Amino acid sequence: MMSQDNSILCALDIKDNNIKNVSVSDATIENRGVMKHIKLVRADLSYILHRCPNCGMNTLVKNGKRVTNARLASFNGKEYHMILNKQRYLCRNCDCTCGAHSDFLIKNHTMTNQVRDRIFDMARESFTLSSIAKIIGISPSTVSRVLYDNITLPSRCNRLPENMCFDEFHSVGKIFTFIAIDAQTHQLVELIHDRLSKTIIEHFINKYSLSERQSVKTVSIDLNANYQLVVHRIFPNAQIIVDRFHIVQLCSRALDQVRINSLKRISDKHSRLYRALKSNWRLYHLPLAKVDDKNIEYVFGINEYTTIQNVIDIGLDGFPVFKEVYDTYQNIQQSLENQNIKLLSETIHGYKKNGTAMDTSISTLRKNLKYVENSCIMPYSNGPLEGTIGKIKKLKHNSYGFRNLDHFLKRITLICA
Template sequence: LSKNICAYFENRYSLEERSAVKSVVIDLNANYQLFIRRLFPHAKIIIDRFHIVQLVNRAFDQLRVTILKQQSDQHSRIYKALKINWRLFHKDAEKVDNSKARYFRGINEYMTQQNLIDLGLSASPKLKYVYETAQQIQESLKKHDVKKLCLTLNNYQKQSSPMDTSITTLKKNLKYVSNSCESSLSNGPIEGINRKIKALKRICYGFKNMDHFYARILLIVK
């Protein structure tokens, strides 16, 4: 794959043209970094914020599922908070409502969103620490705060959890991760379009006429 990508750009664009590229946004695949330096020698490499957030959220979810499996009572309030309302733990902390009570399915109680998050995190100090770390990383990216991002990564205390690996990966690519804070560039819109196309393929089970397929793609992305 790397050879094909290199051949594509080298055959179609001169070194002078490729040297004029200022920034390239990629995911955390180390192979991309190798041939980007070769293809675009003067480009700033930026790790996409979308993939950073995805990485830390997956690490949190893996620990959340582990904590769930350790719960002896699957009818407890904590279990239902972590299992049924898991999406709330991915919500931006600044957008979590801590004043208006609402009815939560499963727990069958009225409480604020912050109350439910606190209830779920009370299952484990490790889970709370990992949650707070994920939120700090997301906040740093959102506010383009490089200093806070570096402090969060460098001060992280290992928890024997999937987050340890994620933090190690981010620290290994700290220079490019820091660039994601400073830059407004992101692959998020492209990733969103790609996800819609994959959902279309799955729902429609294929197209006999590719023109119809392209037409449907244009309709859903506009």
């Protein structure tokens, strides 16, 4: 009998040797007018207890049992309810009563620690409250109460990391929330309810001492000029790194805009030049190392057997200005990939205006040249932070948005933990 009890308890992941006489049966219950088929687990909870927890005297005697209904976590999709007969004790000295207790139970709750842990596990995977409630078999309000009442937003992190990433994301309504993470461990550092420079500066100055803020060495940001002022104000010794992705993206958009303007100047929409620029636009974004100039293959769009390099040359030879922009884009991309700060500086300083969108992009890089060069020689970027924001967007998408900012921030701290 004991081996059978142990097998059932092991299957239910209950690690309490004081639970005995375990049996499992099928049952049907009615929940809000809906008939549900569940698994009913019956067991006894009893152990030897001599001293009274109230007076401390060795005068306890058994005094019947109390039946409690506890909810267990499911492992096959069905609800598991446990009818537990808990031993009661009476003190002959002070007439106080007490009962047997198990660590897997929550005092004064029908929910067990198993169910609570399952709620947090599913919440970390960006499940919605209604989905968690449906899978576990409890009400959404219970899930909400378990999650939001047991999570507190930290006022500050224990220690500021030496390398950080800054960005913001669209949270609730029209609010943009500021987020900062550790560039090395990818752990969440700060969540601030808005992205205003004043709010961010006041938060860091009030929460962290000057010596703590001086320990920060680098901060990775996008090309947001406001963040540059914020970093200089709160982290006196930190170097700013402009994210490499945003640099390439800035030049890539300029390249596309010049290509589209070139297409508009072609009157024959069926010409070889038009099809090379229109259908095969992705080829112009390939790094030079990936451009094949030897192997001949069938290229859709122009519908010819040729090399990738030849298709690119068709578009570049037709528009010399587009070729200048293309060369500039490739030099910047190549310098960032190979950490060639000399090529990067020569490309930005040696660029001559040609009346295209690339003029604005290069002008922006010149204004931030020191920070752009840091991105070329330092290994940190906003890549980990973009991944974290991706998780946040997934949570927001699954939940069809949030109305309560506090609840949203608590869910973020949970999935980023």
